[in-house]
Amino acid sequence: MTARRLALIAGLTLAAAATGAHAQEAFTPAARGTWQVNLRATSVSPDAGDPIVTAAGAASGLKADVKDDVMPTLGVTYFITDRLAVEVIAGTTQHTVKAEGPGTDVVVHKTWVLPPVVSAQYHFAPKARFNPYVGAGLNYMIFYSGKDKNGFTVDLDDGFGYALQAGADIAVKGPYVVNVDVKKVWFETDAKINGGALKSKVNLDPMVVSVGVGRRF
Secondary structure, eight states: OOHHHHHHHHHHHHHHHHHHHTTOOOBOOOOTTOEEEEEEEEEEEOOOOEEEEETTSOEEEEEEEEOOEEEEEEEEEEESSSSEEEEEEEOOEEEEEEEEETTEEEEEEEEEEEOOEEEEEEESOTTSSEEEEEEEEEEEEEEEEEEEOTTOOEEEOOEEEEEEEEEEEEEEEBTEEEEEEEEEEEOEEEEEEGGGTEEEEEEOOOEEEEEEEEEEO
8 A cells, every 4th residue: 555545545434533523522631741552554665776886886787776665553642731742653564675777677685664753743723623743853764674685685774754643633522533644754874785885865754544443542
């Protein structure tokens, strides 16, 4: 499932929840001291495509491509005030790394990625059923359990990135909400192939689209 398809599903879910919520009765608004836990389906779509060069910096004619993945994620939000909140998300996805070019389309590596994001959020309507928000924060990309493919060895550097965020909570009934969230993460990693014989500065810069349900405490 691509980010575009999940974004469409998220939009339809948001519209359906917004329409249906009006027919419901009491709901729990967000307020200072509220905790909200969201379980989401999340699409992580890297925006790679950077050139692969030799150790001396000469063009190889190849580019690095990183495929999408969809996995469940968990988000925890704490409201410092009615409108200001801090969110932490956790989840892990698996991505296929390919070298592509004229006459070449080969898988060189598969890796798991743990990209926790901590963001500060501003909520526009915490007392309303429909509560949109924006946010900004930091993330740390951790690559683990990588498997080299087709005779290649690949080393990827962990590191920090930053993110912007927009989303909305729709209170359904009682403490339960529907959550739709979109993040854009900017992150660059140094990739070394075959001990550095080939290398690439890969701008992963993933679009992270999530839809799910949450509960306020």
